[in-house]
Amino acid sequence: MTNKYSLxxxxxxxxxxxxxxxxxxxxxxxxxxxxDDFEIIIVNDGSxxxxxxxxxxxxxxxxxxxxxxxxxxxxxxxALQSGFKNASKxxxxxxxxxxxxxxxxxxxxxxxxxxxxxxxxxxxxxxxALMRKVNAYLWSALVNALFKIxxxxxxxxxxxYRRKIFDEITLSSQGALIDTEIL
Numbered sequence: 001m002t003n004k005y006s007l008x009x010x011x012x013x014x015x016x017x018x019x020x021x022x023x024x025x026x027x028x029x030x031x032x033x034x035x036d037d038f039e040i041i042i043v044n045d046g047s048x049x050x051x052x053x054x055x056x057x058x059x060x061x062x063x064x065x066x067x068x069x070x071x072x073x074x075x076x077x078x079a080l081q082s083g084f085k086n087a088s089k090x091x092x093x094x095x096x097x098x099x100x101x102x103x104x105x106x107x108x109x110x111x112x113x114x115x116x117x118x119x120x121x122x123x124x125x126x127x128x129a130l131m132r133k134v135n136a137y138l139w140s141a142l143v144n145a146l147f148k149i150x151x152x153x154x155x156x157x158x159x160x161y162r163r164k165i166f167d168e169i170t171l172s173s174q175g176a177l178i179d180t181e182i183l
Contacts, residue, residue, distance in 0.1 A: 008087035010041035012079030013097035017050040024058050026103045040065045043083045046073035077173040084166045093160045101158045109160040121158030
């Protein structure tokens with residue numbers, strides 16, 4: 001355990017009753033290995049299943065876990081905005097609530113945050129249909145060309161930020177364009 005990083009881990013959830021406890025457990029275990037100054041935030045984006053109820057129970061069981069509830073589904077971008085707004089630590093990491101990423105791989109991003117304000121992971125072997133992979137490739141190529149940045153997977157939900165950047169920008173996207181807007 002180290003005090004080097006003050007860390008918020010959050011993940012948006014929409015109808016993730018099958019995954020929220022597992023993902024929160026992985027986040028908690030990973031955070032404890034990284035720092036003793038951390039918080040876990042579950043953003044329940046108006047789920048119609050038991051996601052909110054399960055998240056509340058997890059927060060009751062662990063003081064490091066907090067839950068932000070949207071009464072109705074507001075969209076992916078709005079869920080991310082709630083996570084960023086409620087993050088209180090120096091570093092903010094987010095991933096999706098469906099558990100498609102291994103949260104412990106944040107350790108691959110941490111060494112780079114000393115040099116950069118944003119560190120983005122990317123999917124090496126995407127488990128998507130061919131057309132979705134083609135669309136993602138073309139979208140990333142377009143974003144890279146238009147904004148003169150180099151990002152392999154613009155929409156990868158595995159990113160680490162310095163929280164201070166959110167004090168300097170105003171986000172407006174309520175949907176999937178939020179990742180592009182931040183970059």
